[in-house]
Amino acid sequence: MTTEDNGAARRGVTPSQTVGPFFHYCLTPNAYGYAEVVTDDLLTEDAAGERIRIEGRVFDGDGQPITDAMIEIWQADGEGRYASPADTRVRPNTRFKGFGRSACNSEGGYRFTTVKPGSVPGPDGRAQAPHVNVGIFARGLLKRLFTRIYFAEEAANASDPILALVPEDARATLIARRRDGEPTYTFDIHLQGKNETVFFEA
Amino acid sequence: MKLAYPKESLSVHPPSLYPGYVSTVKRAPLRPLVVLPHTLSELAGPVYGHDTVRPEDTDLTRQHAGEPLGERIIVTGRVVDEDDRPVPNTLIEVWQANAAGRYIHVADQHDAPLDPNFSGAGRVVTDADGRYRLVSIKPGAYPWRNHQNAWRPAHIHFSLFGPSFLSRLVTQMYFPGDPLFAYDPIFQSIPDSAARERLISTFDLETTQPEWALGYRFDIVLRGRSATPFEEPHDD
Numbered sequence: 407m408t409t410e411d412n413g414a415a416r417r418g419v420t421p422s423q424t425v426g427p428f429f430h431y432c433l434t435p436n437a438y439g440y441a442e443v444v445t446d447d448l449l450t451e452d453a454a455g456e457r458i459r460i461e462g463r464v465f466d467g468d469g470q471p472i473t474d475a476m477i478e479i480w481q482a483d484g485e486g487r488y489a490s491p492a493d494t495r496v497r498p499n500t501r502f503k504g505f506g507r508s509a510c511n512s513e514g515g516y517r518f519t520t521v522k523p524g525s526v527p528g529p530d531g532r533a534q535a536p537h538v539n540v541g542i543f544a545r546g547l548l549k550r551l552f553t554r555i556y557f558a559e560e561a562a563n564a565s566d567p568i569l570a571l572v573p574e575d576a577r578a579t580l581i582a583r584r585r586d587g588e589p590t591y592t593f594d595i596h597l598q599g600k601n602e603t604v605f606f607e608a
Numbered sequence: 609m610k611l612a613y614p615k616e617s618l619s620v621h622p623p624s625l626y627p628g629y630v631s632t633v634k635r636a637p638l639r640p641l642v643v644l645p646h647t648l649s650e651l652a653g654p655v656y657g658h659d660t661v662r663p664e665d666t667d668l669t670r671q672h673a674g675e676p677l678g679e680r681i682i683v684t685g686r687v688v689d690e691d692d693r694p695v696p697n698t699l700i701e702v703w704q705a706n707a708a709g710r711y712i713h714v715a716d717q718h719d720a721p722l723d724p725n726f727s728g729a730g731r732v733v734t735d736a737d738g739r740y741r742l743v744s745i746k747p748g749a750y751p752w753r754n755h756q757n758a759w760r761p762a763h764i765h766f767s768l769f770g771p772s773f774l775s776r777l778v779t780q781m782y783f784p785g786d787p788l789f790a791y792d793p794i795f796q797s798i799p800d801s802a803a804r805e806r807l808i809s810t811f812d813l814e815t816t817q818p819e820w821a822l823g824y825r826f827d828i829v830l831r832g833r834s835a836t837p838f839e840e841p842h843d844d
Contacts, residue, residue, distance in 0.1 A: 414827040415692035419617045420806055421798045423780040424629075426765065428713040432703035432729035433767060438712070440729055443660045443699065467634040474715070480654065480773050490652035492610070492772060505654035529645045539649050539773055546631030548622035548797050550776065552644075572642050597635045607618065607641035608650050608774060 422549035427474045429543070434476060434509040444478075446508035448520040453502035455484015455521030459590040460555065460582060463514040464542070467598030471514025475544035477595075479506045479518055479555075481537075486524030495527075522557065522589075528567045535562035535569065542595060552606045555582050555593050572604050579603045611832035613646055613774045617690065622797035629793040630754050646774065653772035656699035658733050665731040668704075668744040676726035678707025678745030680821040683781070683809065687738045687768065689832040694738025695775075701767040702742060704728045709748030709762075718750050743821065749788060761788035761795060770830040781826045782808045 431438040436445075449457065460479070464472040481504045482488050487495065489504050504523075508516040520538075528534035535556055542551040556563050558581050563569055569577055579601065582591035595603050624636035644650070664671050669680060687695040705711045705728060708720040712727055728747070732740045747762045763780040770776065782795065786808075789795050798804040806829075815823025 413692065414686065415688050415690050415829050417806055418803060418829065419620050419690060419831055420777060420779055420828045421803045422621045422777060423765075423798075423807065424794060425767075425778045428705075428711040428716055429703060429765065429767075431711075431713055431727065432701050432765070435729060437714075438727070438729075440727070441662075443656060443701070443731065467638075470634075472635070478776075480649070480652075482649070488648065488652040490654065490772075492652040493648060503654055526648055528647050534647060534649070537649065541773075541776060543778055544635060546629070546633075546635035548624065548626060548629065548632065548794070550778065551624075551637065554649075568644060568647070571644070576639075598638055602637055602639050604639075605637050605641050606644040607615070608613075608644040608646060 424545060424548050425476060425543040427545040429476060430509055434507055444505060444507040446506050446516070446518050448502065448504065448506045448518060450501040452500040453483055453521045454500065455524065457519070457589060458522045459517060459519050460538070460593055461515065461517035461590065462593040462595060464510055464516065464595045465514060465597065465599070469599060472544055472597070473510055473512050473514055475510045475514070475542060477508050477510070477516045478541040478543070479520070480504060480539040480541075481520065481523040482526050484521045484524050486526045488526070525562060530567075532567050533562065535560050535566040537568075542597075551597070552608060553595065553603050554580055554606070555591075556580050557591065558583050576604045610835045611651070611689065611771060612835040613772075613831050614690070614833060617831050620798070620800065620803045622799070626793065626797040629797055650773050653769060653775065656733070656769060657697050660699060661731045661733050666742055668726065668728060668730045668742070671727055672725040674725040676706065676723050676745050678726075681744055681746050682741065682815050682817065682821050682823045683744060683764065683826055684739065684741040684815050684823065685826040685828060687734050687740065687770070687828045687830060689770075689830055691833050694734070694736070695770050695830055696734055696736045696738055698734050698769050698771070700732050700734065700740055702730045702764050704744065704747040704764040705750055707745050707748050709750035720748070720750070746783065754793065759788050759791070761786040761792050766828070768828060768830060771832065775830045775832055777828070777830055779828075780807060783824065784808055784811055
């Protein structure tokens with residue numbers, strides 16, 4: 407081991423830089439004939455939970471669609487289990503990974519096919535309402551933006567410890583609406599402006 | 609051992625709004641962020657292991673029939689957490705322009721040649737000691753339309769996972785001595801000059817292979833420190 411091997415951490419965390427406009431051929435490279443590691447289809451046949459779609463559009467401060475953003479989601483399965491070594495409870499015995507990526511299209515639209523997550527543990531042993539963690543990357547974003555998707559019909563939203571931290575008049579920006587007659591949820595993301603989505607610092 | 613994620617570490621990152629980088633002006637959130645306690649949803653994260661990477665993914669000069677043009681380079685380093693412990697088995701994704709400063713991306717209109725032998729996308733997974741090694745060619749600088757006569761310093765984009773949702777990082781690696789640093793608002797958006805310098809790889813003669821390729825070191829520190837045991841009584 408050379409001396410340069412040691413002490414990187416003492417200098418501090420590596421700063422973030424923008425993903426830029428040209429990430430697709432590496433991160434969402436289907437159109438480039440490069441194998442995708444992460445896709446917008448999280449479903450596995452053995453995944454526990456209701457099959458759903460989540461889709462929406464991403465807008466800038468002028469209300470214009472953002473066509474070059476990348477959305478990542480991270481979620482538990484239908485029984486509230488994360489496919490992660492950090493989840494030390496009973497782990498899902500399925501291939502469901504719970505992580506997905508979608509590049510916005512020419513209308514600023516993104517979409518995921520997944521299962522509806524179950525409730526997961528929260529602060530002080532209180533349960534959290536079903537939710538999906540969302541990361542947003544784009545040209546003009548020097549660091550990832552972090553928001554959450556909650557589901558409109560969940561009674562548990564009313565007592566969710568995280569939603570309770572969000573100013574009441576802004577909570578609606580975190581709620582996905584279910585379409586009549588189909589298991590599809592709509593969740594638009596406004597980076598700025600009158601309907602600016604709530605973003606978290608964590 | 610569980611990890612804690614001190615929020616002070618976030619101060620190293622650029623602000624969301626940095627008007628010198630024009631695209632931030634209409635895209636940066638302007639309302640205060642809501643401070644979130646770290647729950648299992650933030651402390652857990654997906655695992656992408658060695659099965660996701662093929663041999664040609666780690667050598668960007670061997671993805672086509674012929675060899676790409678440009679200065680062959682080896683980029684290597686260690687991924688560690690804030691306690692200097694290795695981050696093993698974590699996926700790194702990289703992408704870059706070719707030696708002429710042109711991306712294969714359909715939206716790149718820079719009047720510089722594409723290289724039929726270079727795509728510029730790669731992947732590698734860190735070993736048990738957090739080390740990674742990639743072979744590529746040195747990317748060229750390229751112009752962009754942020755301001756009059758704007759040029760990006762040569763860089764390689766890095767995307768890393770680490771152990772949790774919170775350790776996820778997308779950044780850019782630069783090359784030592786680039787004269788464009790002073791004029792680049794993306795690089796300059798990092799408030800602390802010492803933190804900025806950490807994105808500049810160092811030339812490394814030990815990594816350099818005689819008669820073949822120049823070596824650069826780029827170590828990466830992801831968020832995460834050891835949690836004290838009494839805070840995490842159920843540690844395994």
